[in-house]
Each structure stands twice: as C-alpha cells, then as structure tokens.
Amino acid sequence: MKEEAPWVMRTYSGHSTAKASNELYRLNLSKGQTGLSVAFDLPTQTGYDSDEAVARGEVGKVGVPVSHIGDMETLFAGIPLDRMNTSMTINGTAAWLLALYIAAAERQGVDPKVLQGTTQNDIVKEYLSRGTYIFPPGPSLRLTSDTITYTVTQVPKWNPINVCSYHLQEAGATPVQEVAYTLCTAIAVLDTVKTTGNLSAAQFTDAVGRISFFVNAGLRFIEEICKLRAFGQLWDELTRDRYGISDPKLRRFRYGVQVNSLGLTEAQPENNVPRIVLEALGVTLSKNARCRAMQLPTWNEALGLPRPWDQQWSLRIQQILAYETDILEYEDIFEGSKVIEAKTIEIKRMAWTEVERVLDFGGVISALNYVKEQLVASLTERQRRINGGEQVVVGVNSFRETATSPLYNGESSSILKVDEEAERDQLTRLHAFRAARSQAAVTDALSTLREAAVNGTNIMPVSIRCAHAGVTTGEWAQALRAVFGEFRAPTGIGGAVVARVANGNGDGAERLEQLRSRVRKSADTLGRPLKVLIGKPGLDGHSNGAEQIAVWCRDAGMEVVYEGIRLTPEQIVASARDEGVHLIGLSILSGSHLRLVPEVMAGLKAEGLTDVPIVVGGIIPEDDARELRAAGVARVYTPKDFEMMKILSDMVDVAEAAHA
Amino acid sequence: MSIQRPPIDISTLLRFERKSIAAALNLLEDRRPARQAQALALLDDLTAFPAPAHIVGMTGPPGVGKSSLISRLIEIAACEDRRLAVVAVDPSSKVSGGALLGDRGRMQVPPHAPVYIRSFAARDRLGGLSREAFAAVFLLRHLCDVVIVETVGVGQSETDVVHIADTVVLVVQPFSGDVLQFIKAGVMEIPDILAVNKADDELLARKAMADVQAALSLERQAWARPVLAVSAATNLHLEDLDAAIRAHHHHLVSHDTLTPKRTEQTLAWATSEVLHEVGRRGLQTLGGPDGVKHFWAQQPAQWSERHRLDALLGSLHWHHTHTE
16 A cells, blocks of 8 residues: 655754754754754743843753844755745744744745745743743734734745644643643634634634644553544544534644653663654554654753754654654554544543633633643642652663663763853844844834734734844844733642642652651741742743742742742842742753853842852753852752652751751 | 840841841741840830831732732832832641742832832731731831732631731622622621722623622711722723822821721730630630730830730740649
C-alpha cells in the first residue's frame, strides 16, 4: 500500500541574535529538517525592545530577539519563505510578529497568500502556565480574533492559532484536564471570532478549519494515544454541534506536538533519549490521531540550552521513526481494539463533563482561577507521588546507581552557553536601525495603530504598516498597553490542596508531620513564625516550580509571600523588606540567573538586609551554581533536587542559621 | 531588670522610612520576652505622638477583588502624596498553620509613592486579625494619613476589623448572591460603605445594587450608608469610592464621634482578646466587659493599648496563680 507522507519535522530553536539563529536554521535544514520552529527571547515575547531596562540579561537567552523588521529579515535571510513552513512560538505579541513575518516575506517578493506556518497565539494557556501575556483577557482575545479574521482571507494557508494543551500538561494537567481545558480555550476563541461578526458564514467555516492544536505527549503513551483519539473525536463533534460545520475535513483535529519535558530528568540524562522515543510513539503510531508536525526536546534539556549536536540527535529520532520503521505503511492499527476504544471513551466522557463545568462558569476566562487551581493541585499531587515513591522515575527516585557518564560530567561543556557579547551586538544593531529609519513614518504608523486599537478595526493591516515603517516591538506593545492596560493572572496557589498532601499515607505523611513540627519550633529561634518570600524575577513566566514551592512551604507551616511572575529585583527587595521575611527563594528558568540573583543581593545589601539569605531554583548548570554560592547564595536547587521535604527542611536550616 | 530601649529611632518612623517601619513591625511580632518588652516600650513612646491616620477596613468574601480595589485607592492616594499603609490579612491553614500571603501581588504601587504594605497571616484567628496585626495598626496610625486593613469577611465571627476600623467598606460582587447571605449572617450591620465591585456588567450590577439598597432601606441613621457600583478593572467610580471613604471620616470627626468610637472599639477588642485567651470564665473573673473598662481606665496614660492588654491578661494570670 501507499506510504503516508511523514509529518513536518522541526526543532524548537533560536538564540543570541537573528544572525546566529539564521545560521542555525540553515544548518538544521541542511540536516533534513522540513520546517522551522522559532523560539523568541522573553523581551520579544512580552513586548519589549532589547534595550529596555526589563530586558537586561534576557536578550537572546531562551530564543532569538526580534525588535524590528531588520531582525526578521536577517532571521530568514537565504530561506525562501514561499517554500518554508514556519512555526512561531509567540503569543502576547503574536499579531506583531506575524505582521513582521508578512512584511519580511513581502520584502522577499513573496505573496502572503502562499505563506505557510503557525503562530501559537494562545493567550489562555499563557495566563494558566507560560506567563508571556501582556494585556487583559478581553483585548487579548480581540487580537487573536483579529489575526484569525485577517489570515483566513489574506494568508489562507496560515494556521493563525495553535490552541495549546502542551503547557497544561507541563503545568501538571491530567489527560482529561488537558483535553477539557484546551477545548474550552478553542471555544473561547471561536466564540469571540463569531461574536465580532466580521466574517461571513462561509469565512467563519474556513476559520474553524484553520484552528490547529499544539499538544503534549508523555511517557504513558498508550493513554496518550487514547487521549489524542478522544481529542479528535470531541473536536469533530464540537465543531459540528456548536458551530454547525458540515464538511468533515474542516472538522479534523490537526495538531503539532512537542513531547513532554516535565518527565525529563537531570539525573542520568541519557535516559531521556528512550523517554523521548517512547513519547514520540504516542503521537505517531495511531494513523487516525497522528501529528502533522513534531518537535522533540533534547536529552540534556533539564541541564540547560541544547547544542546543535543535541538537536541533531533529536531530529535523527524523528527521521528513524519516519524513514526506517514501518509505521507510515499501515492504516490505523488500533481500529477495533476494545481496550483503546474503552479508554478513549472514558477520557472523552470525563473531559466533556469538565468542559461543561467550565462553560457553566461562563467559559474559560471567567473560570481562569478555578482552572489554574485545578492545575496547581494536579502538579502538587504528581510531586507527592514522586516524593512518596508511588510514581517511579528511573534514576531519580529509583535505580539511582550509575557508572560515570561519558556524555555528561556535570559541567557546562555539555550545554550551549549563550555568548554574553550577543546582547551587546543586538543593542548596537537596534540603535543603528532606529537611527536609520524615518521618525515621521514611525510616528504616523503608530498613531494609526493606536486608532485601530481604540476603534476596534483589525489590528493586522496597521501592524504590517508599522512593520514596514520601522516600528519596534517595544513601541508596538507600548502603544497597545496604553490603550488596553496590563494584566496579572491568578496564581492558583490558594486552592484547597492542603488536604491532598496531608492525606498522603506512609512515610511521606510522617515526614511532613516532622517537618511541620520543625517549622513550628523554628518560631522559637526566630521569634515569630517562619516567613518566606518566593519570587520570580525577570521576564520568565514559567511559574510552575515557584508555585509548587509556595504551596509546599505553606503546607509545611510557613507563612509564604508570593506575588506571581515578572518582578524586578527592586520589587523583590522592597517586598522582602516590607514583609520582614526570614528567607527569599528565587525561581529562574530563563538562564539569566547570573544577572538577576546578584541584582537582588545588591538590593538587599543597600537596604541593610544582609541577614536575609537567598536560595535559588532553576535550570542552573553546576559551574553557575558554584558561582552563585561563592557570591553568597545559601543553596542552589536544580531539577535533580526532587525531594521537596529535603528542600523545605534545608530552607528551615538556612533561615535558622541566618537569624540565630 | 531595666527594659532595653527599642533599637528603633522614632524619628525615622515618623519620617515614614520603610526600613524602620519593617523593623518595628518585626519587633511587634517577636514573641521573645525581651523583644516583647521593647515592643511595648516602642508603642508607649508613640502614644506621645498624634495618630492622624484614617483607618479603613476593607472586607468581603474571597475573590471579590478587594486587593485590586485597594490597588486603585493606592493610586489615588499617591497622586495627592498621602502616606498610606496596607495591612493585608490572609487566612492560615488549620492543618499546617501555614499561610499564602498573595494580596500584595495584586497591588501596584507607583514608583516612589509613600506606600507601605505588610501581609499578615490570621494565625489562630481564622480569618480575623491576629494580635500582631492589631499592634501593627496601632503603630501605623501614628505614621500615615490612611491605614487600610484588608480582611476576608464572610460571617459575623470573622469581622474583627470592626474593632479597629473607623470606616468599614464591604465589597461584594454582582453575581454571587452574597448580599442575601450577608443579610442572613448579620454582616450587613457592619459596613459604613458598600461597594459592588466588577460592576462592568450593568444589568447584573443594577440587580445587586437593588438587593443591597433593599437590605438597607429601613435604616434611619445619621450616616446614610452609600452603595457604590465600582470596577477596579475599568476604573469605574473609584474616585467616588475614595470620596465616600473620606466623607465618612469627615462625618465622624465633625460629629465628634471618632474618639468615643475608638475608645469603644478598643474595649471591645480587649474583651475579645480576653475571650480568645482565657474564655468566658476568664472574662467573668475580670468582672466582664465592665471590669475590662474599669481596669483600662486605671492604667497609666502613657501606656499603649497593647501594653494595657498585656497588663490586663497579666492580672488574670496573677489571679489564677493565687486562687489555685
């Protein structure tokens, strides 16, 4: 029989500068990658130029900085956009980066009508998990709606949104929660598009057909196969029943995937390769629920940024699956399996019940706090199971004996270090770009942008105009901030998770009791109950770790100040001072720890708070950890430190020692 | 043993130096006997200075947007350079004793504005104010123009804020049926001002306002309690809320009721502290509320409320040891 064409193969990448990333992309394409997946840096994702104060230390760290059309052109130099399929992980500023992409294509002489690719553009999961939102829900959904409305007629092959289940799983969602909340987001988006009335019935039908998904797949890959089948069936039914789509082709559940990173370990990191392979099976084995595009994490993801060789290894996994195995030769191999069918139906039923619950709240935006609390509770439960040994993690809580690894010796030579010169280079070119552009054209374009933001006309045409005029990312976002305002999402940590942790049985529960009694006793040494501040400095919005620490500290009996994401070092210092905390815990996953932690320490010193110790958690390579400890950080925790009780009792030790 | 003087210079407090305020509040919370003595001395020293602050209680069920409203009030106060402090109380877990203090995350402070925010766990007061939180307000009222006390209040037993606030604002939201619950629970007797937050949806807001107004319709009081539809999200009627709060303060001052109100509140607070510490029988031993009042009046004029309370509870301890 005829073999099916393989999925689009990508690697999520980008770092340092547009030029460095362009070289990486061309290298990856030469190795047989069939699409691009652009990672943007945090300033670009949160709407700041590379030279703004909040961007300090974050430029080029977790992705490529794109401050203007010059960067976008450099990023795709020598890559013909009419023949490329580009996925852009961009949300808060999705409309802007799409505008820059379209403008860059136009400058290549490419008709936007032929452009293929995806903007992630899912703001709800940013509120729930990933943290790169800017505006409140209303204006944010309006921007999403604008991009959908625009592309459906002007860039018809574009996927304007990837509704994401990926980040929900990373935040702890069970398969049922993942399916349910993702569908709720899709409903919120399509309902918004429909309500605007800007599309004809036929155009709206097309728009429904352009909705795609970005999912996650974990190690329980049989259940994941069933989850994806359930996803597809529910989407088919939902689009038919809620939106009256009669053409089954437009109701197909089209998805791309990045497999699970939450389950990847820092301990014995070579074990991550088989984990990644098994996760990839979950999204490829079943023809009726196979991914359209795939990107795989790398074996050393829990250690830091991957090098080109690490990314190549992950690409090779995809190629071996597609070209060496026979998975593409068969019809759906699970058709008729009673086991798969029963599990699929169970997930469908439970997920739909949860969808209805959220719709009863008035939809996912009204239910934001509820949904976030559910996710935090699920992740806490997962942590509890791993800590109690109920869930085996090879090399972490079981089978820890290991020979010396020839791949990884604990040093940063096994990961990519972003060149600190890159930030300076980016700033130089940004200043040159600003100096060369016509200020009048920029001012003019920005005033039309503001007008469109206020009066509700589609943001895309004016944004493309801004792109050509030389408006920068920070200027575009600032103009909209002034109109829409900014948002802070719920932290979800107030949910009733105490009981679930406390009800854990056996050893875990006993150790928790011991810990609580230690925390109570520490009040004698400290004079008052142990009070800690958990802070997330910088632009990094990955708050799952900080939220877990906050919840566990509370459950251990501490008084915990937690203010959510995106705080400046100055804000953290002011809070620590005003609140009179005994200890500060900082969580940083963006790689900018060497910049942000010393800033917090300097601030504390200036306030005379030298007796307040700091512990830091994040993706921190060992030699960086050494540097932080040398600078006075009391403890550094990385993903291999999974034992919560140990971390918490450490924190008590550190606080007591500092205030004895 | 002579009491070591507090390691805090009062003039830095009066200049609203936040580092000193934080150190002072750390001291007030410290349970070690030597520090407690210093804390009482500090509060006593402060009684010599005026307490100009208007104390505003903001209460209401969880999730109605109290912190976001306070954030807007902070902005308004900052425009006029008024010194403002927030005492934000969150519940403590009965199981672990721990607490999540997340309110300040929802309060935006303009750079360089004279604002001080401190979070307190309710500890053993289940949603009310701990003794430390009261002490904090006693201190802060000497240093600020406004002290806002934010508490979760869903029933009459959780409304300790009436023992400290000159003005109580009850915040509700339109679609929750809160109002009806509050009437049942007697909470409606507490507020001086009602704010229906999240009033962007006019229809729901009007319905909620009607409910509230109906609940208040039989009143004949000197102060007609205003009911305001506000929204922290869209800045709806927030200046009106600020004005209403100030008008109530003016009302108290111009009717000469502020001082007697505070005296009454202090006695009620002391009585409830006695009840909390030693129960009904303990209060009886002290001669009931009248006994508390009598004892209070006997104490040296320069003693702070907190000092008098210690003396009151101490006298009871003496009682016990001598009758056993």
